[in-house]
Amino acid sequence: MPAQRFASPSEVPGLAARRIAADILDGVLHKHRTLDDQLDGAGAHPGVKRLADRDRALMRRLVATILRRLGTLGHVLSRLLDRGVPTDAPRAQSALLIGAAQILWMDVPDHAAVDLSVRLVQSDRRAARYAGLVNAVLRRCAREGAALVEEVTSQTLDTPPWLLNRWIVHYGEATARAMALAIGNEPSLDITAKADAEQWASRLHGEMLPTGTVRTLLQGSVTMLPGFAEGAWWVQDAAAALPARLFGDVTGKTIVDLCAAPGGKTTQLALAGAHVIAVDRSPARMTRLRDNLARLALQAETVVADAVEWPGGNVPIDGILVDAPCTSTGTMRRHPDIAWLRQEADIAALTALQKRLLQKATSLLKPGGTLVYCTCSLEPEEGGEAVAALLAAESGLRRVPIEAAEVASLAELLTPEGDLRTLPCHLPHADPRLGGLDGFYAARLAKSL
Template structure:
């Protein structure tokens, strides 16, 4: 029977295998793998897994000189986990090594490698760890990003990924009051940023519904839409619902549509907690029918490459094979959103992606497909981040922006006006 220190590590090792070998996302496997654990152990497993995934490239560089050949995937992941615990999380080396060896011996498939695990992890170079290169994205993703932005910017993005992400809150009311209550700072757009990781549900104002968790970049599309009291507004592909809450807080008559019933249930829970109201509809966005709306917000399904600092499993679980299908889906969704919009109405299109194909190119293609459609340039005061407005009038946000304050997710946001 594994001890208290070994059990979270074994679960973390299992999850690393799910991601790196089975190509499954953390959002899918983490809840199932940790359901039987105590809350503190669940948190520890998540910390072990996310840190190892962020630092995987650095761990492989540290392990390379001590391996004549790459061991089996489970052993390699065990070595990565141990190296990251010792060098990045600064756990006591003796305990980490003993636990890793015990895990290797507990499985017939890996017991013969226990000696290798012991020998390699005892050579962990804690002092040399910070001098290793910042972990790089895998080639399948790094290459298109370098083509879009250049090596220097991609290196800055990778540094932001490795640094991880703080917790951001969107206030329902006055930002300064929320910041005082939770001990956060107010960013230029009114987002409240917390220092360090905390238990969100224990913060002041959670039960009262004074705020909701939402990355600063994710809060900007609703601001760009500028919903007005009484306007009929459609939030298309609405889950997880932060934008729905923003639109409802602005006083709009909001309809939120998403194909995922479980995720839409979370939207309804957050509406109830915050005391806000919206009509929630479970439907495929391409099949949804309704009278035309004054404004539409479309946060289209995408590669999510802008959220890697929060979801470090993405580069390991994906390989880019699904990208062309997503690009095509985004085109269809833009066309459908325009079909649900009144003449003269506003459509905000956004993706949490770093790929130009999911942002700027989609905007150019939409303008070519729809004569009379125009981009209404994002203006000073719309977001608080005017430096990110591009030549099309859209907003290109990157993880390396606001580096001293903790960065932001990557997003592209454009505002159309229908002829």
């Protein structure tokens, strides 16, 4: 009997996208590499650029769906496998996840999902002997999987237990579970328009949020959407668009964006008329920020430097925005890899960095100036507790409470102390894809004269 010839990705439509998805999943789950790095960063998978736009979009959605639903997928596969997922062949595990995710949540015919997953394991030497198993399990998934998902619909299997337990302690069980369920929904595309937001909501078949952000369900390459090339708007989650507004009128003022890349807040401040000094330690991320400014026809001074070491500019600084590095647990809707890359132990190291950044910002700020501190984290140590510690250590700073009118009269976005706290379950919508916000914290402080 002749040896079986395995088809190459170029010979079987859709297989290349699934092989790259399997590689990237392995990078996240076994090599602790971020999605951003593997998709767009310096270490991007070499095959990503070779994919057609449609296949690239499919690959991205596959990876995101699996990571967003990883706990539920684990439950389903454990019920369909007598001996558990094979541990000696990572490609078999990936093929099962990829096939099941397509069957359960994606608009892919069941037979295609099964066939391409089988081909995926056949093309891997270590996994090839599991082709029959993958075929049988995914066929059962097509028949029984929906009922198995329904068994756990009300549970929160897709949030790591350590994280869910923290949220229950800090937000209460009902809110914690609402947050976890909201994170499981595929998010919309949020954009900030330079002008005429209502017009862009219409052109992009979206809707206006109360905060002024345009939200749309359009998919595909962002660069191909109307208005992108001419610099009419930029992508920015609705919650991320709020902190830069807390400076009020910045016309003619010098504002430092101390951890600036990728630049959404720098862009907001520049559009509002500020002289912005954007500081970031990453040359590659700063290049991307400059490219965005050029596309949008906006100006900002850019500095590649470690914010903690930066000596400051040559002019008095009226305001400083510290969008500090953090665990990013508030962005899991858009970055589902965060759930599986972060550990509770990461919080201490990041809060130490946040403390140094806040101390630096305080020293650079002119008397009477405004400091806005924000993080895309849901963890109190990186939010209210960090600000409380700073205020206790710096007698020359005071909190300036945020008014509901500054956040579109959405009082539920404010804490009793007057800080901003958005949650993934905020702004609910009949269509879950059009609801929700990234989890953000922001506080506004003033330096004494």
